[in-house]
Amino acid sequence: MSANGPEWGSDVVADFLRQADVRYVALNPGASYRGLHDSLVNYLGAEDPAILMCLHEEHAVALAHGYAKVTGFPMAVALHSNVGLMHASMAIYNAWADRAPVFMIGANGPLDASRRRPWIDWIHSSADQAALVRNYVKWDDQPVSVEATLESLVRAWDIVRTPPMAPTYVVLDTTMQESKLEQAVLVPELTGMPVVALPVAPADVVQLVADALLSAKSPVLLMGRMSKSPEEWKRRVMLAEAVGARVITDLKAGASFPMVHPAHVAGPSFFLSGEGAHILRGADVVVAFDWIDLGGTLAQAPAEGQRMVVNISQDAQLHNGWSKDHFRRIPADLTLPIAPDTGVAQLVAVLPEGSTVEIEAPDAGPAPVGASGEITLPLLAWTLRDVMREERVTLARLPLGWDGDFWPFAHPLDSLGYDGGGGIGSGPGMLVGLRSRCGNPTGLRSACSATATI
Numbered sequence: 001m002s003a004n005g006p007e008w009g010s011d012v013v014a015d016f017l018r019q020a021d022v023r024y025v026a027l028n029p030g031a032s033y034r035g036l037h038d039s040l041v042n043y044l045g046a047e048d049p050a051i052l053m054c055l056h057e058e059h060a061v062a063l064a065h066g067y068a069k070v071t072g073f074p075m076a077v078a079l080h081s082n083v084g085l086m087h088a089s090m091a092i093y094n095a096w097a098d099r100a101p102v103f104m105i106g107a108n109g110p111l112d113a114s115r116r117r118p119w120i121d122w123i124h125s126s127a128d129q130a131a132l133v134r135n136y137v138k139w140d141d142q143p144v145s146v147e148a149t150l151e152s153l154v155r156a157w158d159i160v161r162t163p164p165m166a167p168t169y170v171v172l173d174t175t176m177q178e179s180k181l182e183q184a185v186l187v188p189e190l191t192g193m194p195v196v197a198l199p200v201a202p203a204d205v206v207q208l209v210a211d212a213l214l215s216a217k218s219p220v221l222l223m224g225r226m227s228k229s230p231e232e233w234k235r236r237v238m239l240a241e242a243v244g245a246r247v248i249t250d251l252k253a254g255a256s257f258p259m260v261h262p263a264h265v266a267g268p269s270f271f272l273s274g275e276g277a278h279i280l281r282g283a284d285v286v287v288a289f290d291w292i293d294l295g296g297t298l299a300q301a302p303a304e305g306q307r308m309v310v311n312i313s314q315d316a317q318l319h320n321g322w323s324k325d326h327f328r329r330i331p332a333d334l335t336l337p338i339a340p341d342t343g344v345a346q347l348v349a350v351l352p353e354g355s356t357v358e359i360e361a362p363d364a365g366p367a368p369v370g371a372s373g374e375i376t377l378p379l380l381a382w383t384l385r386d387v388m389r390e391e392r393v394t395l396a397r398l399p400l401g402w403d404g405d406f407w408p409f410a411h412p413l414d415s416l417g418y419d420g421g422g423g424i425g426s427g428p429g430m431l432v433g434l435r436s437r438c439g440n441p442t443g444l445r446s447a448c449s450a451t452a453t454i
Contacts, residue, residue, distance in 0.1 A: 005184075009146045010035035010177035011043045012185050013105070016153050018048050020190045022076045022103070024067070026052040026060035026433075030080020032107035032124055035177025037078070049076060054429075057084040061091035061167075062419075062429025064102045066396065069254070069416045070434045072227055074101040074160050081107055081124040085132050090423045092167055096136035097325050098420025099225060099315070101165040103157060104137075106130070107172045111144060115175055129171050135322035138166040144173055146185055154188055162196050163339045164314040199314075201336045206346045209287065209310050209334070210243075214351070216285035216308075219245040223256040224291035224313075224340065228412040232341040237261060239344050241354030246283075248276045251398055252292050254417030255409035268404030270418070277301040284308065288332075289340035290315060295328030312336045312343035381406035396431045 006012050013036055017025065029037060040051055054060040057079050064075045079085050085106055095102045109125030110116050116125060126132075130140035139159045141152040149172060156168040213219045221240055226232065236256065240247050240263045247257050249268040257264055267273035272280070280286065280301035288294050290313040298309065311332040319326040336343055367386075368378040377399070384393075385407055395407065395415045409415050416434065419426040 006043070006181060008035060008039065008043075008177065008181065009149070009179045010039040010172075012146055012150055012181070012187065013153065013172065013177070014039035014044050015187045016150060016190075017076060018044060019187050020157055022049045022074075024052050025049045025076040025078055025105075026054055026063045027078035028054045028057050028060055028080065028084065030078075030084055030107070031120070032081040032084075032109060032174055033078050033105070033172060033177065035174070036105070036107070036172065039177075052432075057088035058091040058425065059429040059432075061088045061095060061102060061104070062426045063433035064104075065091065065095045065098065065100050065419070065426070066416070066430030066433025066435075068095070068100040068102060068165075068433075069098070069430070070228060070394075070413065072101070072165075074103040074165075075433075077102060077104045079104060079106045081109065082126045082129050082132065083124060085129060089133055090421065091426060091429070092133050092169075093136050093323075094419045094421040094423060094426050095167050096138075096420065097323070097422075098418070099165055099318070100167070100420065101160045102167040103160050104167055104169045105153075105172060106169055107177070108142070108174065110175045111173050112175060121174075130169050133169060135320060136167075137169045138318065140169040140171070142171040142173075144176060146176055146179070146181065149173075149176055150185060150187065154190070157190070158196070163198065164318050166318055198342055199338050200342060201338055201346055203350075205334070205336065207350055209336075210347055210350045212285050212308055212310075213243040213245065213287065213347070216243070216245075216283075218279075218283050219243050219285045219287070220280055220283035221245045221247045222286065222288040222291040222294070222297070223247055223249050223253075224289055224294075225253045226256040226289060226412075227341050229341070230412060232344065233257075233412045235341070235344050235348050238348050238354065239351070241356060242348065242351040244354070245287075246279050248272075248279065249404075250292055250417075251402060251404055251415070252418040253290075255412050255415040256289075258410045259404070259408040260410050266405060269402075270400055272297050272300045273404070286310070287343075288312065289343060293327040294332075295330040298331060299328060308333050310334045310336065312338060312340050314339060377401050378403070378406065394434060396434055397427045 006015055060077050064077045067075045079088050108129055109121040116122055143149040143152045152170045156170050160168040246265050247263045248265045249257050251268050251270050265279050266275045277300055281304050285308045287310045309332045311330050314337050367382050394413045
């Protein structure tokens with residue numbers, strides 16, 4: 001091949017990443033993908049995608065996780081062989097449990113044993129590398145040829161961007177990366193967004209739910225994992241106002257509805273709050289939008305009378321039985337297997353407009369009083385909020401003891417929720433990931449002037 005075009009197998013992989021409009025590749029350098037690393041630097045000039053150097057594979061995946069939480073769009077991660085994958089496994093599980101799209105490229109020692117260097121290539125080669133994480137990725141493959149690798153990458157790229165989202169993993173063979181091309185390999189035309197049309201609910205079913213909400217005396221909306229789009233945020237407010245519903249949010253899922261709105265129930269938390277349980281017990285219609293552990297939440301607040309439950313979520317498509325992140329069985333009267341914000345849009349389209357409520361975020365109030373010299377979580381939250389009152393702040397992760405009323409979220413980027421898997425060490429990487437995206441034109445904010453992990 002010419003010097004101006006791809007010359008090596010790894011050049012084709014690099015071309016694919018650029019064609020797919022991948023902005024960044026987070027990596028901790030490793031010999032198993034030295035071909036790809038070389039192509040990113042010397043063939044593409046380390047631009048489009050840019051390389052984000054990390055000191056540990058868990059950080060690399062956490063970084064991509066944070067990026068995805070802000071944008072809903074995947075960035076790439078390169079993982080070195082079986083050892084890098086083992087390092088990354090906790091962060092991958094976090095992204096899986098958080099339903100975050102992360103596009104992971106792994107690598108193996110030469111599949112042809114005669115090409116392996118003594119010792120190191122043998123301990124860094126695996127017969128089925130992805131088996132280490134197959135139970136918590138959406139799709140994986142381990143192709144051999146350049147053509148098959150390109151096919152796998154394109155398929156993984158389509159799958160990772162199609163809801164319900166979760167990580168994908170493609171393993172590159174060392175020999176494939178370092179083989180000279182004998183003929184041209186065409187990289188498919190790719191679009192910035194999936195070409196898959198998202199499913200919608202039948203019109204009569206949408207009308208049934210809308211009628212139930214309008215006729216309900218105490219309707220409740222459970223806002224779970226939702227997009228960070230300001231337009232879809234406003235549409236959720238329109239829905240609540242159109243049907244006069246109370247809204248409960250979940251700190252694990254991040255900001256999904258303005259806490260300063262009168263419809264919002266006080267005390268959002270990691271577990272159902274006392275006020276939330278009280279409101280939910282008295283609800284006669286409950287519509288849940290991709291709520292995390294809906295069955296467990298409803299069990300915490302048994303209905304005081306007749307209660308209709310509508311579950312709007314595609315999450316069941318990812319349940320595989322290995323991890324119990326499917327939670328308790330959901331006693332739903334009706335399930336709509338569509339994206340949650342699609343459900344909101346369909347309902348708003350058939351409902352009359354409600355009365356818009358003018359809202360204003362309250363100030364922080366007086367400092368919490370505690371024992372002399374004691375640094376409490378309420379005092380820490382108050383101090384941070386007071387010091388940052390002139391800044392637009394994104395809370396990247398909150399501790400389990402956080403009281404939702406410490407900080408009234410009024411924008412979809414005010415809080416990103418939790419890490420998904422409930423492990424440790426994810427915060428710093430996720431923080432870097434969300435910062436790497438804040439300056440780009442996403443329609444979310446022109447810039448994130450401050451971020452914090454507590």
